[in-house]
Structures are given as C-alpha cells and as structure tokens.
Amino acid sequence: MRKRGYHHGNLRQALVDAALKLIEEKGPMGFTLSEAAKQAGVTPAAVYRHFAGREDLIAEAARQGYEIFADLMQYAYDSGQPSAMAAFAATGRAYLAFARKHPGHYIAMFESGISVNHSPELAAVSARARGVQEQAAADLSQHIAPEKRPPASMVSAHIWAMSHGVVELYARNSPGTRSPFPPEDLLETGIGIYLRGLGLIAPDS
Template sequence: MADRRAYHHGNLREALVEATVALIEEKGPLAFTLAEAARQAGVSAAAPYRHFKGRDELLEEVARQGFDEFADRLAAAFADGRPNPLAAFMRVGEAYLAFARERPGHYMAMFEGGLSIAGNVELTRTSNRARQVLLDAAEQLSARLPPEARPPARMMADHIFALAHGVVELFLRGRPGGRSPIPASEMLESGVLIYLRGLGLIDG
C-alpha cells in the first residue's frame, strides 16, 4: 500500500496514479474501482475526487503519462535515423518491446483500457508524438526509392505498430517460451525484416 504520507506531502495525485498502475498490473485496466485506488494509495474514498472526476479520468492520466514516456523512448531510440535508418528503425522496435515489458500497467492503460484517445486532447497529443517517430522512420527508410515507388509512410507506420503490438500481446507476456521458443525481440525483428524486404526497402 502506498505511504499515507504522500497525501500530506501534496503528492496525492501521483500517489493515486501509482496505485492505479499497480492495480492495472494485478487486475487489468477494466477491473479496478476508484475506491480501490484510494485504498491502495492509503487515503479515503473521497480523496481522489480532489484531482479526478472519476475512474476514467484517473485511467486517462495513467495512459497520458505512459504515452509521454513511450514517445520519449521511441524518439531516443530513433535518434534522427543515426547511424542509418534501418538500424534506427530496429532500435525503435526494441524500445517498443522494452516499454511494454517494463511498464505493463501503463501499456495496458494506453492500449487496453477502452479509452477514447481522439476524444482527449492530451492523449491525442502524446500518442501522436509517438506515432510521429514511426512516420519519420518510415519516410527515411523509403527515401532510397523513387518517389513514385515509395510505400505510404502512414501505412508502413501502422503495419509496424500492429506487428509490434501483436508480438507484445502474443509472445511478450507470461512465461518466457510459453507460446514460442523464439524470444519476442527476435520475433519482432524477423517480422519487420520480412515486411521491409517485401516492400523492396532492404536487400536480401
């Protein structure tokens, strides 16, 4: 249980976020209540209403913080395409998996909490920042082809995003090797390489 002193130090909002992350990791993003978050944070059931209108708003804050860190990690991994776009692209995939593995509560809030990202200005902003990294990477990778032969960057970004999310859902969670003897990182890397070869973006 979170330390009750967090409330007295003026950190109630963050204490509730941390409590919610723990509950999501334990129960999933749809199975906790605001009262449980308050109890986990060591405060009264009425205390969360000082910062959040309800459970969904608290879940949105967890997702917002997650998207912010997620975008930072992807941007740092891409590093403007250095030393080359393909290497940078593969680092982005590794960063995606690392975030899902190290921040499962945030990841589930972001992608499995049933939130309307389009209906929330802050969620839209932070999720778009992460998406922009994939768009930039796709554009740099396809720059070697003539303009008329380049696949749409948005399509590429969506396909890679879907591939990474599928690897997380199917192969990253649970006991290692439970569903596949191949590590999730290798599963994602091989899938991305096959996809890029199919588009004619890499040789081999």
C-alpha cells in the first residue's frame, strides 16, 4: 500500500480528509481509526503520531469546519451591510448553506458530541463564529431602548437554534421527512416572525 499521506508530506490533513468522508458516510461514531488510516493510505499506528484517538481526529475536523463556518458567517455579515436586517438575515442563510456544502464538517461540529472546549483552538474559532451573529443581532437592536433590548447573545442563540432545526429536519434528507416549503423559505419567514415578535423589525418591514 502506498503511503499517500507521507508521500505528500501532510499525513495529518490526509487523515482529517479521510475522517470527514467517513463521518459523512457513517456518522461520527460509525468508523474506526483503522478505517481512517486505510482511507489515508497509512498503517493504523501512524494515526497516533498526530492524534491521541478518534475523538481528537473528529475534533480537528470540527475545528477546521468552524474556520470555514466563521469565515462564511463573516462574509455573509459583511455582504449584508449597511442594512442591519440584511446582514442578520444573511448570517442565518449562511448556516443553511454551510450545512449543505460541508456535511462532514457540520456533523463533526454539531452532531459528534465533541465539546467546543475540547481544545483552546476549537473554543476560539467556535466563539468567533458565534460572535459574528451576535454582532449582527446587536446591530439590529440598536433602535430598541436599552431597558427593553434583548441580549444579543439570546437573539443569536434563538436564531442559531432555529437554523439548526431547519437544517436537521428539512435540509439534510432525513428519512421520512419532507418540508412543504423550501428550507430557505422556512428559515427566512421564521426569522421574520421571531424578530417582529421581539419588536426588532417593524410589522410592515
């Protein structure tokens, strides 16, 4: 067997790429380190030169996913400026787009059971992603009196939960589920109803 990882001089990334493919096919707990090693073209023992175990390997896949996700969220936020509403809505759509384009990363990040505090690096990049949407929420609520203004972190958490629910139920081909509306429409209208209920956007906006 040719040692592809060693040949290219990047065994660590070859193992992450292999894990991402296996996560997408079998789930985060459905594969072994031996399978990841085989996909990467190395012996199982070689994995331990870079990762302490499967959890560390999945955590690195999650960290890389958060890097992509945070950049995408920032791009969505910046693209929506100068409208606070457009920037906020764009970050919600970015969540859905990320889940579709990077399913292996998404599963590693949100469905593997790996804590974002698994490593300082993972904690930092996940906080960066959350921070973008919290900033968008803070921008949107500036016209609300401070004593009536909901915390930006709460608004962001609610939208994050809504986005995650739409992804899980209707955007990932879950067996036996089919949305009567496109996931994008569900998310956009849901965000609109939520924000109107909080008084963050006017009824006729």
